[in-house]
Amino acid sequence: MKPIQVPYFPFMGAVTVGALALGKSSVAVSTTTALAVLVPLATVLYTLYYSWIYPFYVSPLRHIPTVPGFPLWGQFFTIITTECGVAARDWHAQYGPIVRYFFPFGSERLSVVDDDAIKQMTVRNPYNFPKPERARQWMIPILGEVFWAKSLHMAKLWEDEMKAENAKSKCFEVLEWLNRTTLDIIGKAGLGTDIDSLDNPETPLRDAYRRCFDFDLEARIINGLAAFTPLIRLLPARANRDIQIARNIILSRAQKIIQEKQKPGEAAEVSRHKDIIGLIVKDNMTASKEDTLSLETMRNQVMTFLGAGHDTTATSVAWTLLMLAKNPDIQSKLREEVREKMPFLFDDATRNIEDTIEKADVDLLPYLEDVCKESLRYIPSIPMTVRKTIEDDTLAGYYIPGGTTVYLMANTINRLPMYWGDTADTFDPSRWKNLPETYTTNAFMTFLQGPRGCVGRKFAEVEMKTILCSLLSKFNFEPDASVQDPEELKMWRLVLRPRDGISLKVTPIAA
Structure with missing residues (x-):
């Protein structure tokens, strides 16, 4: 009896019902081995792209003066170990009134001190600059004569x-x-x-x-x-x-x-x-x-x-x-x-x-x-x-x-x-x-x-x-x-x- 062809799956190749019946354990081993290689590889490629390629070669913000450092961890450790805002004083003194810096995994942040830019954010177009959802979710537990x-x-x-x-x-x-x-x-x-x-x-x-x-x-x-x-x-x-x-x-x-x-x-x-x-x-x-x-x-x-x-x-x-x-x-x-x-x-x-x-x-x-x-x-x-x-x-x-x-x-x-x-x-x-x-x-x-x-x-x-x-x-x-x-x-x-x-x-x- 001719074995029935099953659909092709990437990384597994074309297999047959007969092969599955005879080599179920070997296929399981092959799949596990493939995943063991591919998941770390995908993670590395994803991290490389968003922590290096995207921020420096693709991001529309790449032309803004940027604080030096590896985007994978960015300036996170500086931020959590120093007084809030003090590091940014030095950044602006060196790189100008608008600077880009990074949170972990290449997450981009801007700090703005330019007078006209502040007017744009707070007076001329304030409703284009609401608090991000993450910030609201973070603050909810504490805030609400x-x-x-x-x-x-x-x-x-x-x-x-x-x-x-x-x-x-x-x-x-x-x-x-x-x-x-x-x-x-x-x-x-x-x-x-x-x-x-x-x-x-x-x-x-x-x-x-x-x-x-x-x-x-x-x-x-x-x-x-x-x-x-x-x-x-x-x-x-x-x-x-x-x-x-x-x-x-x-x-x-x-x-x-x-x-x-x-x-x-x-x-x-x-x-x-x-x-x-x-x-x-x-x-x-x-x-x-x-x-x-x-x-x-x-x-x-x-x-x-x-x-x-x-x-x-x-x-x-x-x-x-x-x-x-x-x-x-x-x-x-x-x-x-x-x-x-x-x-x-x-x-x-x-x-x-x-x-x-x-x-x-x-x-x-x-x-x-x-x-x-x-x-x-x-x-x-x-x-x-x-x-x-x-x-x-x-x-x-x-x-x-x-x-x-x-x-x-x-x-x-x-x-x-x-x-x-x-x-x-x-x-x-x-x-x-x-x-x-x-x-x-x-x-x-x-x-x-x-x-x-x-x-x-x-x-x-x-x-x-x-x-x-x-x-x-x-x-x-x-x-x-x-x-x-x-x-x-x-x-x-x-x-x-x-x-x-x-x-x-x-x-x-x-x-």
Whole structure:
């Protein structure tokens, strides 16, 4: 009987049913051997193409000045082992206002500091530069008269601790305290709920955010790679477990807040809510079906308020206190302005009177404005933002195809001599009264610019100023000589934070 011919398969040749019947094991061995050779070969060829041939000979971005290095691993190790944005300052100094660099496997990235290119991205064509999906997926787990009350309460707790220890001064890790303060502020003002982490530091929600900001090497590698691919989150690593635990805690609290505001029969109570989420829920209850927000959408808004609304401000205030501690003349000048404009803060008898506090306007202190702006320039709490082009565009005279990942690094742009002159790396609030001719509005990118700029900017600025007034009217700050300078230990995890916090020597001032 003539054997029946079967279809031809690449790498196997034409086989027959008879051959299969007689040599099933030999075919299996041949297939396994072929795969053992072909899979590694294909991997090598794929890697070679995307890590060498494509980026240097095919990519439409190949004409853009490129940071030297092998694209297989690119500048990844430099990025995760140095302060976010600092390496890019050197790149731009050497190669110009737009540079190309690489993430692993030849994945291309652009950093842009050119003034006209920033205008194109933030003002003229901002909606062609949304956040890439990977960035949104990476940030989701963490993000999703109150100012004065919480700020003054923190100062009172410090004072009580020193009195209890009969200490004339004490070193406080101010960042932890500030995180608890701003978490309580955003909880009350933004969500209408009292998180109360100042009096209860181990509250689950505060613990959740502590887990998000681990700076050991494993966490830095895991979270660095997570920005490249979400598959990294599937690894059984402690950093991933901490993120998942934190997300579950935050998610649960966010859902509880929404559900409490949506309880049947409480529409009248909801209508009295003055907090942001309360107003959203109120509008949602009367919205048309097509305009109604889902529980998931509102829950994600709560998560964003909690995450983005407290840690960035806390970190900014902490860095400002460190700068004031290092520059006692600036601290003294600022304190005297606060004393002149808000003398009630320096008297225990009037410090907490609600009517007086309600009339206090922190925006009427010009030197405080300059100090805050300079601190936000000098160490931006959000050191970079990432965008991905939807359609083809042109930046700094270069063709940029759709789908290109572009970075705007505030921690690079805010310190460039091309905008700020020779004192770019100096903390100097007085610069804001005499800006150099090379300065443009795009030289200060802490909050971005244009219609996609930070919507919470004013909230954060007033919160920051209020906390500083509350603290400077009560305490003097000096560096803690027993610890390494926190400015030397800046690490990036969504926020540019000090690795070990910021410990300062705090001393009550004379009334």
